[in-house]
Amino acid sequence: MQPDVIPVSRRDALIKLLRAAGAGAGAAGLGLWLSKHSWRPEPTLALAAKRGHTIAADLKLPEMAVITGDDPAQLARQALEELGGIRRFIARGDVVLVKPNIGWDRTPEQAANTNPDVVAEIIRQCSSAGAKRVIVTDVSCNDPRRCFQRSGIAEAAQRVGAEVVLPDPARFKEVDIQGEILRAWPVLDLFLNADKIINIPIAKHHSLTGTTLGMKNWYGMLGGPRHQLHQKIHESLVDLADFVRPTLTVIDCYRILIRNGPTGGNLQDVLLKKTLVAGTDPVALDAYVAKAYWNLEVSSLPYLKMAANRGLGTYEFEKVRTQIKTL
């Protein structure tokens, strides 16, 4: 038995066809619109403005202090004293970010990370000046948990009341660095919210640049494929230094890594210099340490002149007001 067939007029068939075509076109248009709008997570550029954390210059005080002695904590204390005291840098209620080098799964003696006693003393000083919070962090190259622990910095910092924060992937914000080569890049948000930033790098050999000192330490606030920046390492160092403009720089030269940097590992590659170089001119500090320990001239480190041209300091460290003391 044949099923009933309902005859369809030409008009009805055309209307149905148009309806189907219309529905299809509508669906395709909706799809296209959605693909260009809120479904795709778009990076939001957080806080496009550059930030500066510097303090006012004081012509009566040195811009650089070079302190030599046996006790790393005492060196840090004395360096701050020579530069005018911690209260010159930290005000009551400040949120302070302390940025050591905690990049590597190494012990303090291997001189790949900042000396934990230096870090602890700086934290203690900040707290004594009334800082509301003192935060210690770094975006490590090796496993952060192991770096923070093996370096001794986590324990030393926590012992004096700092907040030790491991880099969490969720805490990176896309920021417009506004550099000459660095534009949008993920930055650990802790660097974006601090009132004051204190840079505490360790002086090391670096197979690419010859040395890694203060300005190179800012790589440690970046996420993303930062290794790509090595192709334009000098330009990127200056962009980062210009973006951060720290309150104070303290270069740990208590132990320096003279070979196989930046990772180190062998104690035979470490020299005990028992010195701290601190100051408010990050360019002068880098130039001084590079010359003092590696005999590197400014011409060997193009980023120094670039930074000076950008108004970040002077590479002519001989002209900087310097206090040199042995305890």
Place this chain on the structure above:
Amino acid sequence: MKLWKRWTTTLIGTALTLATAQAQSSASPNSGSATRLADASQKEFANLLREPLPGRAGAQAPPAFYNPDSLYQQIDGGADIYLLYDFRSLLHQDFKSGAAELTVDIYEMGKAENAFGIYAAERSPAYKFVSIGAEGYRDKGVLNFLQDHYYVKLSGSGPNVDGLLDQFAQLLSGRIGGTRTLPALLEKLPREHRVPHSEQYVRKDPLGHAFLAPAYVVAYAQAKHESKLVVSVANNAQEAKSRSEQLAKHFKESGECALAPELGEGGIRARNNYEGRVIARTAGRYVIVLLNPPENGAEILKAVARSIP
């Protein structure tokens, strides 16, 4: 009628699905994570760290692999020199044995001379050397050694970790197998007055001259007299002749250079203010250069020419 509804619904659903898929397919920033176990070669590589391990060490995480593109993530600026030596792959894994922690990094360098090159670039004659693999050195909490085309770096902390490093090194050496000797050419170079552990395989700008690369460089010291022997390895005799001519040209332009047939094939005597005195000659596909030669420098040059393959 039902068919029309079905078709329309399907059409709308398909469009929505495709749009969603396209929206979500936007790449997120590359976080640069290490490559995980992905293929047979990595599995074979990871097999070097199979259990059982000394001290009943247990892995704290799966092995991580780094290739030439991702090595920077692990060793940052230290990667460049590894790449210069044609680095292929790094196997990285952390272990725990009781209270001791240990990290194993095994660099696969493709060829034995490249493994030697990076090993030698990182060692210093002042290190404490140990007899493992082709050669190794150690310090507190560190033991690195060279074997075949691998450069193995062990580090650790905790009680009795140095003994644990020794055991790991022995086990890995056994599993790696292959060549346990330094590059054969080094054996052909004079032993007398050689500065121990000064040999290097330089792939970039030996003595500051790109045209001499790659080259073996060895330091010698007779009392207070220091010399440097450079054996530049060309692909063939023609290329060696070209390198020799470039060396002569360099010294003619920067100082003085004279032919020295008494030295042998392509012999020259040269000097300039910053490199000092140099004697050189070719031998097949090699260019042999002696910087600051001792009194018997000519004999040394000829002896090297006779002995190298």
